[in-house]
Amino acid sequence: MRRINTYLMRAVIGGSLVALLLLTLLDWVFAFLAEIDSVGHGHYGLAQAILFTLYTEPQRMYTLFPTAVLIGSLLSLGNLAAHSELIAIRAVGVSVAGVVRAALMAGIIMIVVALPFGEWVGPEAARMGQALKVAAESGQQVVREGSDIWARDGDRYIHIDHALPGRRLMGISVYTISPVGHLRLALHAASARYGDKAWMLHDVQKSVFDDPERVQVEQLMTMKTPALISPRLFDLLDTQPGEMTLPALAQYVGYLKRNHLDASRYELSFWQRFTTPLSALVMLMLAIPFVFGSQRSGGAGQRLFIGIVVGVGFYFLNRLSNQVGLVFGLAPLLSAMLPLGLFLFVSLFALRRLR
Known part of the structure; x- marks a missing residue:
């Protein structure tokens, strides 16, 4: 069982890393194309645009993490299913719950590694990129530390x-x-x-x-x-919420509330710091039904494609929920948790049908 768990965990982690790399490269290309409009303002040229998008990419990479986990686990576990390895694993007595546990263990390992990256490396790199852009566009010397x-x-x-x-x-x-x-x-x-x-x-x-x-x-x-x-x-x-660490963000939300200022955008970002790693675990749970479902019919490619669409749909639904919550004044905690809760319900329902 230990060897099987290790094998499944390596497959999930490896597939997720490959998916994250591909999504990051694609995201960087689009970010750079969007930044072209700012080229020519002051001393902000192509070199500065490339550096700015590289500095801000870790922050965006962290937001892509749940989608990468879903796509990567679908591809890696789907590959095991295509070579009948999952059938062999089930034949030696490993249940669906056992596969889910191994996948969740892999997800927890990835979260432990991703959390420091998303909470410290990403915000610090984003601040450095913003300082670079400010200095290049304005021609003024600017130093920024937190707020x-x-x-x-x-x-x-x-x-x-x-x-x-x-x-x-x-x-x-x-x-x-x-x-x-x-x-x-x-x-x-x-x-x-x-x-x-x-x-x-x-x-x-x-x-x-x-x-x-x-x-x-x-x-x-x-x-x-x-x-x-x-x-x-x-x-x-x-001040952008993504450029602040979690303690700094909590302190800033408290400051805004004490001064009777609108803190909804920053409070929403605060709760998203908790929902992002949890979303990765939900995406792993959601991937299992697609993989095992592909074993029972000939439409494996179709099911994997649907799973990828679900992952991208979660990303956009999450952003839509955040914007709707800000516009209509919904509680930030509700706006952050609503997509996560919806997809958790769907994943649990789908897993129950496999038993």
Whole structure:
């Protein structure tokens, strides 16, 4: 039994890795073609576009992981079925449940390897790619760590605590330095929003250092300025959920809720971090009925094709559920779990019919 389990696990893992590689290559090609439209903005050329898509590919690869597991397990186990190896395995007393257990053990091993990759490597690489794109398109020096942003614009150094959707900023500090390296102006604002071709700052403290022995401090409820950061640069700096680790994402969701801001997009991404690995296990369970079903009829290729369509359908249904949930204000947990629960029910129903 140990040898049979090892053999089945190796087949599932090997097939899944091959499928993931092929899906990743295809996804990178489409991502690069989509990025061509940005080529020519500032110093953003083909080389930068290639690097940007390579940096952001690990994040997309992680989202393709469940689909790759389904397709890979269908192909690998289907190959065993085509060579009557599954029949031989059943003949020595291995039940359908035993095959499912071996496949799930392989899935758990893949999840253990994929989780650090998806939670740390992917977000960190995506941040590096975004920083590369920002610097190339805007021509400004930008440093980003989590939600904190430092930008340089001439003699001004700008720090932003959070960049929120809708061209809103929270916790802005602007420091203007003289040519000899002295601080000339320090400006702090609780929040800012862009509109009518200018930034409107709120709760502003402005400190002017014209005289080395005296500082002029001014408190303002609001302040309008056209020169903070360009809207184009803001759009590039907008905090994306996929660029944040799970702890950072949880902290950011809490921050948005405490400030009565819309956190649905980030909360949805938070729950998706849990549903993605679980989806891989559900896809493995869903693959078994297709494989054993192909043994009982001559339509093995047709059944495998249907299984591949189901995997791609799950990917798009998951995205559709997320978008519908955001538009209609559904609970993020429900939006993230609905496709998973539906396919889990289908897989359990199909497995029960095999017994």
